Amino acid sequence: MANRKLLGLFQEPQQVADAMNELKASGIAAEDIDIYSGSPFPEGSFGEHEPHHRLYMFPLVGALIGFAIGLLFTAGTQISYPLVTGGKPLLSIPPMTIIMYENTMLGAIIATVLGVLFESRLPKRSLGLYDERITEGYIGIIVDSPEDKAAQAESLMKAAGAEEVKHES
Amino acid sequence: MVDAAHEIPPLPTHQEVTRDVLARFQELGARYWGWVTVLSFLFVLGILGFVIRLTCGFDDRSIWGYHVATMSFIVTTFLAMPLISAGLRLMKAHWRRPLTRVTENMSITGLLVVLMLLPALAALPPLEGRRNIWFDFPLGAPGVWNVLGFGNLALVGLALLWVLALPDLAAARDHLPPSARQRVISWASLGWIGHLRQWRVLYSASMLFGAMYLLAYPLVQSLLIADFHAGLLPGLKDAIAPARAVVHGIQGAIAMTIVVMYVMRRLGGYERYFAVDQFWALSKPLLAFSLFWFYFWWSSFITFWYGRLPGETDLIRFLVLNSYLGPFIVSMVLNFIVPLVTLIWSPVRRSAWGPALVSVGILVGSYVNEVRTYVSAFSIEDPTLHALDGIPPGQWPEAADVLIGIGGIAGCVLLFMLVSKIVPVISMWEVGEGLRLTKVRRYLNRQVRVIAKSH
Numbered sequence: 001m002a003n004r005k006l007l008g009l010f011q012e013p014q015q016v017a018d019a020m021n022e023l024k025a026s027g028i029a030a031e032d033i034d035i036y037s038g039s040p041f042p043e044g045s046f047g048e049h050e051p052h053h054r055l056y057m058f059p060l061v062g063a064l065i066g067f068a069i070g071l072l073f074t075a076g077t078q079i080s081y082p083l084v085t086g087g088k089p090l091l092s093i094p095p096m097t098i099i100m101y102e103n104t105m106l107g108a109i110i111a112t113v114l115g116v117l118f119e120s121r122l123p124k125r126s127l128g129l130y131d132e133r134i135t136e137g138y139i140g141i142i143v144d145s146p147e148d149k150a151a152q153a154e155s156l157m158k159a160a161g162a163e164e165v166k167h168e169s
Numbered sequence: 170m171v172d173a174a175h176e177i178p179p180l181p182t183h184q185e186v187t188r189d190v191l192a193r194f195q196e197l198g199a200r201y202w203g204w205v206t207v208l209s210f211l212f213v214l215g216i217l218g219f220v221i222r223l224t225c226g227f228d229d230r231s232i233w234g235y236h237v238a239t240m241s242f243i244v245t246t247f248l249a250m251p252l253i254s255a256g257l258r259l260m261k262a263h264w265r266r267p268l269t270r271v272t273e274n275m276s277i278t279g280l281l282v283v284l285m286l287l288p289a290l291a292a293l294p295p296l297e298g299r300r301n302i303w304f305d306f307p308l309g310a311p312g313v314w315n316v317l318g319f320g321n322l323a324l325v326g327l328a329l330l331w332v333l334a335l336p337d338l339a340a341a342r343d344h345l346p347p348s349a350r351q352r353v354i355s356w357a358s359l360g361w362i363g364h365l366r367q368w369r370v371l372y373s374a375s376m377l378f379g380a381m382y383l384l385a386y387p388l389v390q391s392l393l394i395a396d397f398h399a400g401l402l403p404g405l406k407d408a409i410a411p412a413r414a415v416v417h418g419i420q421g422a423i424a425m426t427i428v429v430m431y432v433m434r435r436l437g438g439y440e441r442y443f444a445v446d447q448f449w450a451l452s453k454p455l456l457a458f459s460l461f462w463f464y465f466w467w468s469s470f471i472t473f474w475y476g477r478l479p480g481e482t483d484l485i486r487f488l489v490l491n492s493y494l495g496p497f498i499v500s501m502v503l504n505f506i507v508p509l510v511t512l513i514w515s516p517v518r519r520s521a522w523g524p525a526l527v528s529v530g531i532l533v534g535s536y537v538n539e540v541r542t543y544v545s546a547f548s549i550e551d552p553t554l555h556a557l558d559g560i561p562p563g564q565w566p567e568a569a570d571v572l573i574g575i576g577g578i579a580g581c582v583l584l585f586m587l588v589s590k591i592v593p594v595i596s597m598w599e600v601g602e603g604l605r606l607t608k609v610r611r612y613l614n615r616q617v618r619v620i621a622k623s624h
Contacts, residue, residue, distance in 0.1 A: 013605070038183060038340065039601035040368040042623030051366035055373045059381075077308055085305065095306035095314075098388070102317045105385055109325045112377050116332050117359075119370045124360025134363060135340035137183030137601060142364070 004150040005168035007036070007129045008141040008157035013045065016139045019160035020046045026152055028145055036130070036140035058115025059108040066107020070100035129168045138163075175615030181441070183601035191344050193438065194593045201586070208583035215576010221569040223288065233292035234547030235570035237397050238539040239577040240285040242421075243278055244389060245414070245535055247581045249422035250275040250429075251326050252386055253451075255379030263620050264450045266603040267442035270596040271429055272422075273333060276326025277588045278581045283319050285577065290315055293396065298553035301400040311396045318392050322385040329378040330588075332371065335361040336598040354591060390414040394542075401546040403554040404480030407472075413465040420458035420504065421535045424528035427451055429585075431525035433594070442595050445521055452512055452524040459508035459531070463501075480556030488545055492563040496541040503534025536574070540566075 010016045016035065023033055030049040035041075043050060074096040082090055117123070134140050141162075145153045154165045181189075225232055250272035257265035290312045296305055303310035338358035345351040361367065391411035399405050430443040470489070473481040489497050507530050517523035548564045549557070566574070606621040 034364050036363050037368070038187070038336065038363060039598040039605065040372060041602075041605070042621075043369075045623075048365060051369055053366060053370050053373070055370050055377070059377055074308070092304045092306050095303045095310060098302070098318075098392075099308075099314055101388065102314060102321060105321045105325075105381065105388075106317065109321060109328060109378075109381060112374065112381070113328050113332075116370060116374045120361075120367045122335075122359040122361065122367075124362070127360060127362055130362055132343035135336070135343045136187045 002147055003032075003144050004147050005129050006143045006145065006150060006153055006157070007131060007166040008143070008154075008160075008162035009131055009133060009164045009166070010139045010141070010160075010162055011137075012161065013041065013139060015161035016141060017046045019141055019157050019162065020048060022156040022160055023141070023143060023153060026149070026156060028143060028149060028153060032144045034142040034144075036134045036142060038135045038137050053119040055112070055115045055119045058111040058118075062107040062109070062111020062114075063104045064107070065111070066103040066105065067100055069107070070103030071096075073103070074099050129166060131164075131166060171611060171616055172614050177609045177616045177618060180604055180607060180609065183597075183604055186595075186600050186604065187340055187344070187597050189441075190593050190595045190597050191341060194341065194590070195345055197590065201590075205583065205586060208579045208586065211579030212576050212583055214572045215574075215580060218569040218572025218576060219288070222573070227288070227292045230292050230294065231548045231550075231564060232567075232569075233289060234544035234564060235540065235566050236285065236573050237289045237292075237547060238536070238543040239574050240282055240289060241393055241397070241539045241543055242536045243282055243285070243577060243581055244393060245418045245539065246421035246425040246532060247275050247278040247585075248282055248322065248326070249386065249418040250426055251329055251382050252419060252422050253426050255329070255382045258375055258379050259383075261622075262450070263603055263606070264446050266599045267439075267444075267595055268426060268430060268447055268451075269599060270334070270337075270592070270594055271433070272426055273326075273330045274585055274588050274592055274594060275425075275429075275581075276323070276330050277584045279319070279323025279326045281577070281580050281584060283316065283323050286315060286319050289397065292547070294401075294552055299400060302395045311392075315392050315396060318385075318388050322382070322389045325378055325381045325385050329375075329382055330592065331357070332374045332378060333596070334592045335359060335371065336363060337593045337596060339363065340597055341593060350590070357591065386418065387411065387415045390418055398542050398546045401549055401552045402484065403549065403552060403558075404478075404484055404556040407469050409465060409469050413469060416458060416461045416465050417504075417535065417538065420455065420462055420531060423451055423455045423458060424531040424535070427455065427524045427528040428532065431521055431528075434521060437594075439595070442600070443521075445519060448521045448524045449519050452518040452527075455524060455528070455531075456508060456512040456518075459505055459512070463505040463509075466501075466505075478556075483557040483560055487557060487560050488541065491560055493541045493545055495563070496537045500534045500538040500541065503530040504538065507531075 008019060010019065020033065024030055024047065033048065035046055035048055075091055078091055084090060129142065131138065131140060141157060143153045143157075157165055219236070222232055222236060227233070254265065254269035254272040258269065293311065296303055296310065301311070335358060338354050339361040342351065342355040342358045345354065391414070394410045394414045399407060399410055427448060430447060433439045434443040470485070473485050487493070508527050511517050511523065511527050517527075544564050548561050551558065608619050608621075609616050610619045
């Protein structure tokens with residue numbers, strides 16, 4: 001059976017928490033419910049599912065790649081073209097450290113930017129089911145419910161205080 | 170009954186904040202364009218000064234000293250400002266919320282700094298024969314690695330600004346009337362809708378980019394002080410110079426943040442966002458970093474003072490007691506003595522004008538200190554010597570130097586004003602989040618604000 005998306009718009013966070021409880025009690029899985037808001041709420045405020053992301057892996061991987069490039073570039077070139085100066089060690093550690101640090105930073109920065117875009121699922125060409133009041137402080141509950149439960153989900157949200165319930169066209 | 174003096178006015182709602190900030194953001198009045206015109210004119214004068222210097226070439230290094238001092242002043246003040254938001258966010262300081270965006274918008278000045286860096290690098294003498302942190306490393310040092318270090322700082326600053334502005338760009342996309350500016354903002358918002366996953370990612374990104382900025386900034390200050398100061402002054406062996414430069418940067422960042430807040434409060438009508446709370450809270454670290462300013466200078470000075478080798482006494486005479494005595498006194502008074510004797514008084518700290526006035530002095534002192542640091546180093550003819558060959562005289566600015574100084578600072582303010590019409594200057598989502606976490610409650614005979622902490 002096809003699913004249907006609904007967006008309930010609420011003014012008060014308490015109404016959202018109540019609506020979430022009712023929706024989950026009606027048998028709609030927590031993973032099928034999402035919250036849209038104009039500012040973040042502490043995790044678990046609405047009893048919502050916790051979306052997991054792996055953003056922390058991106059800078060780690062980027063930094064490792066950057067470090068490896070820095071190491072290869074500095075150590076590799078000095079080993080490939082050995083020029084011993086004044087009997088000093090071939091590898092000049094202090095400047096290598098600076099260059100490796102810079103490359104590590106560059107790798108981490110680029111990877112984090114890419115990670116933010118990927119993990120946030122951005123850029124998004126179409127906003128989909130959305131309401132502009134959300135960026136003014138309204139809170140939206142998005143329900144991806146089976147067709148047969150859509151009417152019940154709508155009435156539950158209205159009963160909890162939804163100002164409007166929008167449907168995906 | 171609640172004492173009227175301790176009554177707290179009702180807090181605005183997220184909706185009120187969004188409407189108020191967007192109304193100011195939308196406005197592009199005659200006063201705004203007037204300031205943009207004046208700043209553009211001054212910036213063009215700066216470019217003129219730069220062109221005058223460029224026509225003289227790079228053989229005479231001393232003429233580029235003021236250019237480097239201006240660049241370093243920007244790094245020490247404007248470009249250091251994102252450190253404030255990064256640090257306060259990592260510490261979860263709630264009073265930061267109205268001022269974070271102001272500091273992040275200043276990261277745009279990183280682009281100007283990278284442009285100013287290129288001629289500064291061209292004016293540096295070859296590494297061979299002089300002390301340097303590159304140990305004659307042949308692969309691109311110092312130019313390529315300076316550009317990469319400075320570029321990293323500019324890049325992470327812009328990433329911090331853009332990512333943390335996404336929710337507010339979305340608000341502007343949703344509520345501004347259709348126009349070319351609205352379309353640009355809409356494109357820059359990348360289709361942000363504010364679902365749970367996006368907020369979790371944004372929170373993590375704010376921590377990561379903040380930490381990266383805090384890691385990138387000391388490297389830039391270290392490169393500046395090592396390549397443009399210590400490497401050019403024969404006989405200078407100052408192990409804490411990079412740390413001192415970072416301390417100067419944090420002091421300059423706080424001072425610049427306070428001044429910008431004060432100007433926006435007085436001229437921009439942002440009194441409700443930049444309240445006495447913000448000035449009061451920032452004045453405490455300002456005092457602390459003014460004390461650090463002296464401590465780091467003293468720690469550096471004392472080794473030369475007691476070392477007393479001929480080269481060391483010459484350096485003290487050159488940088489402190491003789492050639493640059495005037496700039497040194499100005500800097501010592503404005504960066505340490507005035508903040509100390511004024512900010513120790515609670516009524517001064519607990520006001521908007523007090524910290525703002527002290528901060529203006531600190532910024533003047535900082536510029537003079539950068540002149541003392543970099544103009545002196547660039548005036549040395551032969552940096553390959555082991556010690557100074559006599560004590561060179563102090564170098565006064567010429568007309569081109571004045572133009573570069575004015576143009577550089579005007580350019581930073583201009584960039585800030587331009588970017589502030591693309592990215593709202595108040596972080597609406599952060600202020601909104603703070604309002605949700607704050608409640609006014611009665612406590613005995615007065616009212617207090619209770620701030621919720623979820624973790």
